[in-house]
Amino acid sequence: MMTASPPPGEPREPTSQEIARALDETERYVAAHAPPAPPEPAPLYDPAQGETKRVQQLRAEVAEAHLLAQLQDDETPLLLDTAKVRKRRKKAGEAARLHALAQDPTMRAWRATRMRRLLVAVAMLSLTLALGWSTAGVQTFAAEDALVWSPGWVFAWLVEPFMSLALLVVVGARAYLSTLGQPIESRTLVRIEWLFLGLTLGMNAWPYLPFVVDTFSLSRLVLHILGPIVAVAIVTALPIILAAFTRLDVGLPGNPLTTARYWGNAAAGHLAGNPSGNPSEVDDIEAKAAQIRAMIAAGNLPEGAGVKKIRDALGCRMSTAQAVRDRLAEGGGWNLTVDEEYR
Known part of the structure; x- marks a missing residue:
């Protein structure tokens, strides 16, 4: 249907086709220049999966609890030895073997021999030092008023050494034979020992006795007789100790004194x-x-x-x-x- 055109100079009303076309162009323009829409948040419940994350976490915890309850009844882990238990068991086994070895007669004999040698060495060293300690006292007694580095003063230093060497010969022989189970039972050797020790003790103590010096000092007297006293103690005790080692029974066959x-x-x-x-x-x-x-x-x-x-x-x-x-x-x-x- 054709519409009548308006008179010249008056606006013409748009047709319905023109309005529809203008609306389409406006929609296309708006769609082309409109900002993008924000994404929609993911729903907690996804019908496609059937479970939410919270449900899945709780289900995993429940399954884990059931497995733990089943495994707790198994005592196999309690039967295994830890590193600390194995270490302690190793030490206990070693201690038991060492104890058994210590009771072995051969080991007891070896320990006794080693201890005897050690005691003899220490005793002889102590005896040598004790006699050396008394050398100064004997030199003072023997030198008297001799000048320093004079012949009398020098030879006075030799008095104690030759007595000590003679004494060490006697003590060493008695000690060695005692270790072999054949101690020397000789009163003559005992008298010789006491003679040398008595001379050493007397020469060390004489210059410091109360009736000899003007001013008596007990500490000086004790200090100078200390060496001879130690020597007397060692000479007396060493044969007794060695005799005890000789009688010691360690359980070896053929020992005449076996317990x-x-x-x-x-x-x-x-x-x-x-x-x-x-x-x-x-x-x-x-x-x-x-x-x-x-x-x-x-x-x-x-x-x-x-x-x-x-x-x-x-x-x-x-x-x-x-x-x-x-x-x-x-x-x-x-x-x-x-x-x-x-x-």
């Missing part, structure tokens, strides 16, 4: 008969066997008494008691087990 504790383990049966072939030993064992038979007949000992009871009854060594037991066993009636033997 009951070690002989039964180290040398059982070693002296059951008469290993040396000495007739006196045979007679002695036979006499002791007869004595044990009398004790059994009197009711003082039970039938089939063990080695320990025989030893206690006779007051003898374990080796002797064992030999007596073996002699009694020759007639029967002494068939003891290993556990009963030393009861």
Whole structure:
């Protein structure tokens, strides 16, 4: 349908097509120049996944708790040794082996020999120093009023050394032979030792005695007699100590002074008969066997008494008691087990 055009000079009304076209152009312009819309926030509940993050975290915690509850009933981890337990067990095993080694007769003999050598060395060193300490006192006594570096003053220094060397010869010989189990029992050597020590003590103490000096000083007297006193103590004590080491029993077979504790383990049966072939030993064992038979007949000992009871009854060594037991066993009636033997 055609519309009538307006008179000249008057505005014309737009048609509906023109209005629609203008609106389309306006929408396109606005769409082209409009700012981008902000993104929409992600919903907590995603229907596509079916669970939220919070639900997933809680589900994981619950599953972990169920697994922990099941594993807590398993005690296998408690049976495993930690590094600290293994370290402590290693130390305990080492201590046990060292203790067992210390009870071995060979180890006891080695320790005793090493200690004896150490004591002898220290004693001889102390004796040498003590005699050297007294050298100055003896020189003062021997020099008297001699001038310094005069012949009398110089030779006075030699008095103590030659006495000390003579004394060390005697003490060293007695000490060495004592370590071999053959101590020198000589009163002559003892008198020689005391003679040298008495001379050393007297010469050190004489210049400082109360009736010799004008002003007596106890400290000076003690200081000068200290060396001889130490020498006397060492000379007296060293033979006693070495004799004790000689009598020391470590449990080795063949030791003539073996105690009951070690002989039964180290040398059982070693002296059951008469290993040396000495007739006196045979007679002695036979006499002791007869004595044990009398004790059994009197009711003082039970039938089939063990080695320990025989030893206690006779007051003898374990080796002797064992030999007596073996002699009694020759007639029967002494068939003891290993556990009963030393009861």
